[in-house]
Amino acid sequence: MIILFGVFIRYNEESSPFWIEHRKANNISSDIENDFYFRYPSFQDVHVMIFVGFGFLMTFLKRYSFGGVGFNFLIAAFGLQWALLMQGWFHSLDYSDGKIKIGVENLINADFCVAGCLIAYGAVLGKVSPVQLMVLTLFGITLFAVEEYIILNLIHARDAGGSMVIHTFGGYYGLSISWMLYRPNLSQSNRLQGSVYHSDVFAMIGTLFLWMFWPSFNSAITDHGDGQHRAAINTYLALASTVLTTVAISSLFQKHGKLDMVHIQNSTLAGGVAVGTAAEFMLMPYGSLIVGFCCGIISTLGYIYITPFMEKHLKIQDTCGIHNLHAMPGVIGGVVGAITAAAASEAVYGHEGLINTFDFEDAFKNMTPTRQGGHQAAGLCVAICFGVGGGIIVGCILRLPIWGDPADDNCFDDEPYWEITEMAH
Amino acid sequence: MIILFGVFIRYNEESSPFWIEHRKANNISSDIENDFYFRYPSFQDVHVMIFVGFGFLMTFLKRYSFGGVGFNFLIAAFGLQWALLMQGWFHSLDYSDGKIKIGVENLINADFCVAGCLIAYGAVLGKVSPVQLMVLTLFGITLFAVEEYIILNLIHARDAGGSMVIHTFGGYYGLSISWMLYRPNLSQSNRLQGSVYHSDVFAMIGTLFLWMFWPSFNSAITDHGDGQHRAAINTYLALASTVLTTVAISSLFQKHGKLDMVHIQNSTLAGGVAVGTAAEFMLMPYGSLIVGFCCGIISTLGYIYITPFMEKHLKIQDTCGIHNLHAMPGVIGGVVGAITAAAASEAVYGHEGLINTFDFEDAFKNMTPTRQGGHQAAGLCVAICFGVGGGIIVGCILRLPIWGDPADDNCFDDEPYWEITEMAH
């Protein structure tokens, strides 16, 4: 890794002092125009989501909290280095000298790339060894970089919050792997596959940091100015709306009208996923509310009906229910994005606004919104194909008996991989 | 809600691509001048305070952690949507087309509005049903929007950190409701009205995030530039000073000189409340320290003497002690604000600075600092009246036997409203 970085990675113009005179000559009058000040606060929020958000969301199991937060930490730290290289080769390679020039936007993209693999981790949580996770991440990042290049650069779909690129891909990648690694005797670990009171409170830390910072996630790499502003507003509204429907549905469909912590921890976030692609478009505030409203319903019902169905009939054991939190809402997000793009017009966006928002420039300056909608739909298909296909291949690799995976009655237990002190006081 | 948003809410000029040409024509040369970059980091800090800060502060009860953080999540997410509408009608309505134009400042104000209701939740924590909380929030937000309009727009008081508008109102609103909902037999739940070791550590998460981000809270909607800068410094100093006096008083007045976690969790925050109104004025660093010093004493003594007195003699059961953390410091903050405003002079603020800071423009261009002080005091009275009056009315409504409130021996227990798994390992 060090050698690869030594050969390929350099600072970009905005993070190197070498370009000071150059910047002056280009009339970039002030340091505040540095991309750092546009994106760094959002980057830090995304960073918190990756490490605290995903990490603590996975501490809900009574005996797998170390593994949830600890392995999340490990694979995220590994993944972001690999992602800087892989994404760099596809997106930031400077052909004049063969170097990748990195800045804060690359760090954000690396975090995004890692998010895809952490989603996949959610499906296999507690059932794989750390070595398997490293393999899952290594291939996941690679597939992600290729898929992202195809969707964003070749197909020219827009996907600011990654509904398609991150969530749909990551969701189906994880589900396919979980399907390949099906354990028929997993019920031997049933005693450990649940939460205790305080582990559920820890998981709420993860939920809330994900929920609060999701507007930063969806706006982190959108256009400067109104683009970031609008993406944050849309996400904020969609998430608020999802919370209400999740609580309502959870209470309606449980016996005695009680709320289930699993739904509160997970389904409340589905709106942020589903608004990812369209957040930078003129979705309008009520549009965001509608998306959030629908996702709250679908995601909560998913936990109640679809996850048990998948485990029983489709042989897919989905520990964290990523199908309800990432895969389904991601697909909805892709569809919403395609519709919103196809419905765009100069009357709503203004002439320059339309070009700016959809990046109708250079090779794509003859694109129309309608055609853009088609490209969005094509992007969604690519994400699903890469997720399912990649997951099956990587799942085959992970079935090799050389990775030290835990026995069926050792699943969801920290004991095989961590030095454990006493459990209670 | 979706329909109301569809009819009324639109993006404002800074969050819509439609205005790009317009901005260029107005010489707003750079995207970095977008209000988003002035306010978004503060917005995210406030967001964390609302959801993690208030949420985890209320997890201290041994068996009501789910309710503390979960219902906080629910009513905050509901409240902010309603607040965008209510505040929009009063503050951001564009009369030319009858639409509310929203941007990041509206999101911050919605979070502020929600804070008032979450404060009130603190007084009734563990004693009401989720439906009652929704009703409390619905009316609370409405009252808040009216009260805010009267204080800020009609009376022209300044209240950047909301000592009056948020804390005084929210505090007395909650206390009045708690008074109306007095439960004479609450001692039946005594076994549950306390903390355990780890629930106190969870509550410290809430305390610390509130404490750290309070400078952002008080500076979030102050004037760009020096206004935000100064508000952050004043709040930082007041809070630091409060911590020291809280620890000193807690140790002095407890037997054996031991510290009480309740004081550390709550009273340390009183300085931030009390400096809210005056934070944007030239309070001077030593002024902030004095305010923090006094509030630490008053708030801690409040927990030791006033809360038990109120419960015994005034029939006000105040679960989180919001009288000591919000109501009293809020009133102090209003008084400090009035004094600081009345003492303002061009010698300290400069000519333009005085006009900018107090917004002596348009209809108010003949205001003097002395008169502004009077207006501040009037604003404080309005906040108290709305809090007490509104609380009594809403309390009456909540006494109707249709809301499914818990029985006396079920208070402070998650069991009636949540699916509970096992409690220990």
Add this chain to the structure above:
Amino acid sequence: MIILFGVFIRYNEESSPFWIEHRKANNISSDIENDFYFRYPSFQDVHVMIFVGFGFLMTFLKRYSFGGVGFNFLIAAFGLQWALLMQGWFHSLDYSDGKIKIGVENLINADFCVAGCLIAYGAVLGKVSPVQLMVLTLFGITLFAVEEYIILNLIHARDAGGSMVIHTFGGYYGLSISWMLYRPNLSQSNRLQGSVYHSDVFAMIGTLFLWMFWPSFNSAITDHGDGQHRAAINTYLALASTVLTTVAISSLFQKHGKLDMVHIQNSTLAGGVAVGTAAEFMLMPYGSLIVGFCCGIISTLGYIYITPFMEKHLKIQDTCGIHNLHAMPGVIGGVVGAITAAAASEAVYGHEGLINTFDFEDAFKNMTPTRQGGHQAAGLCVAICFGVGGGIIVGCILRLPIWGDPADDNCFDDEPYWEITEMAH
């Protein structure tokens, strides 16, 4: 404290409305150029590290969580007020009127100053009384301000992330105090000197917030623009690399290849310490990875071999292992900084870039990179001397039998200083 603030502390030009006309005359055209917008997001991240990061990192002991997070809160709040005064006298004194003019950069520096004392607290965690901690902090801040003045202003070493000024000083200061306060019978508290399952998860909150926000720590006071940008990138990479080596070493050197939570909680942060000085230089991305790689190895091996050795043979009882997390990586950071500075050239930095980065101006305009390297090394020596010397003196003072320190069998127990409710449900 209030009196000292009243006499000395005032707002600076960027936080006072008095200077509005002055700013206009100087062509500072926009409020966004206010230093507040360059530094406030980083300040808040640093603030989170100090209070939540350090605080929760020290909650890992099974019965000392209140003390870990509570006393951390107390001494940090006390320390930052004292630091504003002490650093103000040395750095921000305006000689024309004898006042200290404060702005957001002073707040960051005060937080940095406090970090030095919190590091020292890590060495004596659980073995001292709150009064002793106040004394430790009072002298620690004073020594820090003098040492910082010598290193940064007199010697003209650069130390953006404080590898030398903060970590080396704080580490040796704490170790020397711990050596002076050696308790031969500490084994009487052995039953309490360990973690339980959930206290380790709490500690991970501290670890992750320190880890995530370290890029903000190292870039908070570097030059506007590319300086902050580059420091953040370097720190991000070094930390990512440290995580991988820590996990690898922890697994290799433990029996059965299991991971140890102590290493994950602490050693993963060593890379951020070691890259502190050089983060703003052109360390290059692969250089950051190398630094992180080495530190992960050294720090983890330190926990396995050096800490037990120090306790047994050197009579230094280091509760949190600050020698492995701060002292050693700090020294490495100082050395890396000296080498990187000595290797600087105009070919890499550009002409203006070199002058800007190393501040070769005024009295130092004839400095060369090679000589700067020597100055860096001199700075490192000063930091070590101040740490060891100051620690021995303060340790002597703390041995006086007037501070109420706990008995040997009461160490690592919250009971002597806190009102404790029941421990389990």
